Amino acid sequence: MRRYARALLRNNRADAEDLVQEALVRAVSRADSFQAGTNLRAWLFTILHNVHVNQVRSKVGKPAEVDVDDVESKLVSPSRQEESVELREMMRLIDALPEEQRKVLLLVALEGLKYEEVAEMLGVPIGTVMSRLSRAREAIRAKLANEGGVALRRVK
Amino acid sequence: MNARAVTEDDLHAYVDGQLDSTRRLAVERWLADDPDAAARVEDYRAQTALLHDLFDGVLREPPSDAVQDLSDRLKGRLAFNDNRPPWHARPLLRVAAAVLLLLAGAGGGWFGRGVQTVSPAGQQRQTLATFAEEATQAHRFYTADERFQVELGADNQDELNGWLSKRVGRDVFGPDLARIGFRLIGGRSLPTDLGAGAQYMYVNDANKRITLFVGAPQSGNPSTFSFTQNGDVATFYWVEGALSYALAGRLSKEELLEIAKAVYSDVKAGPPRRPPANEPPPRPVEVAPPPSTAPQDAPATVQPISDTQKPKDS
Numbered sequence: 001m002r003r004y005a006r007a008l009l010r011n012n013r014a015d016a017e018d019l020v021q022e023a024l025v026r027a028v029s030r031a032d033s034f035q036a037g038t039n040l041r042a043w044l045f046t047i048l049h050n051v052h053v054n055q056v057r058s059k060v061g062k063p064a065e066v067d068v069d070d071v072e073s074k075l076v077s078p079s080r081q082e083e084s085v086e087l088r089e090m091m092r093l094i095d096a097l098p099e100e101q102r103k104v105l106l107l108v109a110l111e112g113l114k115y116e117e118v119a120e121m122l123g124v125p126i127g128t129v130m131s132r133l134s135r136a137r138e139a140i141r142a143k144l145a146n147e148g149g150v151a152l153r154r155v156k
Numbered sequence: 157m158n159a160r161a162v163t164e165d166d167l168h169a170y171v172d173g174q175l176d177s178t179r180r181l182a183v184e185r186w187l188a189d190d191p192d193a194a195a196r197v198e199d200y201r202a203q204t205a206l207l208h209d210l211f212d213g214v215l216r217e218p219p220s221d222a223v224q225d226l227s228d229r230l231k232g233r234l235a236f237n238d239n240r241p242p243w244h245a246r247p248l249l250r251v252a253a254a255v256l257l258l259l260a261g262a263g264g265g266w267f268g269r270g271v272q273t274v275s276p277a278g279q280q281r282q283t284l285a286t287f288a289e290e291a292t293q294a295h296r297f298y299t300a301d302e303r304f305q306v307e308l309g310a311d312n313q314d315e316l317n318g319w320l321s322k323r324v325g326r327d328v329f330g331p332d333l334a335r336i337g338f339r340l341i342g343g344r345s346l347p348t349d350l351g352a353g354a355q356y357m358y359v360n361d362a363n364k365r366i367t368l369f370v371g372a373p374q375s376g377n378p379s380t381f382s383f384t385q386n387g388d389v390a391t392f393y394w395v396e397g398a399l400s401y402a403l404a405g406r407l408s409k410e411e412l413l414e415i416a417k418a419v420y421s422d423v424k425a426g427p428p429r430r431p432p433a434n435e436p437p438p439r440p441v442e443v444a445p446p447p448s449t450a451p452q453d454a455p456a457t458v459q460p461i462s463d464t465q466k467p468k469d470s
Binding site for chain 2: 090114
């Protein structure tokens with residue numbers, strides 16, 4: 001949850017922690033509605049998603065953004081400096097995605113949720129999940145390819 | 157076997173490990189003949205790896221006090237709610253463990269995976285699949301940052317094996333894979349919801365890392381090689397005697413299978429000599445094993461377990 005919140009909120013640590021906290025408050029108050037035998041992760045992510053949607057509605061404008069260069073040094077350990085360029089680029093490309101695509105990509109690729117779970121969570125048909133996922137991946141792929149390499153790992 | 161053409165959706169589901177085995181085979185055959193699609197799959201997997209590189213670090217950060225407190229309360233509430241029949245007891249523990257670690261995040265991002273109860277009949281298969289999934293997540297997590305990859309190095313293998321055997325409660329060892337180009341770096345113990353597990357990490361000259369996860373989930377299971385793919389991480393898993401093994405790596409299925417065969421033959425042969433009878437006796441082996449092609453040479457360098465050494469604190 002914390003990882004997804006951080007990725008969703010463009011690496012803003014304070015906002016992400018607030019989001020998780022509020023989602024947890026709600027989860028505790030609704031713990032009765034969780035049914036043993038169903039997927040806990042999907043349940044928690046659904047709550048997190050709903051809280052986030054409400055927060056966005058109630059806020060004017062976008063959440064504060066953090067300069068990618070500031071967080072990048074914390075994300076990359078010294079031994080992996082050679083990868084920092086592609087990590088930074090990836091961060092920019094994720095940020096550039098429309099939010100609906102970014103959510104699907106993060107829930108599927110980062111958090112490993114099933115397509116059906118994501119569809120239910122977002123309240124859209126599974127076909128929509130697939131098309132958003134596809135568009136997100138292709139958008140990132142096209143931009144990274146423009147940087148000079150076909151495979152991401154070869155981008156310098 | 158399956159005449160349906162491979163679709164765009166199938167490629168994604170393949171990358172995300174959401175295909176059944178039949179369909180996965182169909183996609184793999186398709187990819188062999190379609191370099192463009194294969195390149196896309198490779199790129200999608202690289203994207204997944206980058207996402208984890210970017211954000212897995214969050215899991216190592218301590219949560220705020222408020223979040224920690226709420227996690228504990230939620231765990232308590234969910235545990236309190238459950239008053240199901242006895243076979244739910246284990247899943248309940250799993251839910252509790254999952255909540256704690258999913259939310260607290262202190263070193264355990266892989267725990268929240270697959271938290272769902274199953275029928276008693278499906279439970280054994282599910283247990284092993286869960287074990288493999290934890291191994292996969294642990295691989296992803298501990299190969300993400302070279303600073304944290306092992307708790308105890310492989311400089312003294314007796315110490316490493318002895319320490320991990322104590323943690324797992326059974327005689328475990330990291331096989332010598334030098335003959336296939338992989339060097340043991342070290343290992344760590346991991347508390348899983350299926351009991352303690354040991355993770356051994358290896359590296360080859362190309363700096364590719366693989367991990368062998370060893371644990372003792374409480375069930376008898378079919379002793380065949382099973383395969384799962386989660387994002388860019390491939391995992392083979394199987395049962396040998398009282399222990400379950402999962403070998404994970406960012407490698408092709410074929411490459412990983414060759415390594416799995418080598419590991420399999422080594423662990424089957426076991427360490428050259430057994431330690432004195434201070435370990436619990438292994439549970440009876442019900443089934444004998446799969447890959448007939450596995451080479452049978454025993455490991456030469458793994459020494460008997462010593463119980464007396466104390467590893468450095470983690």
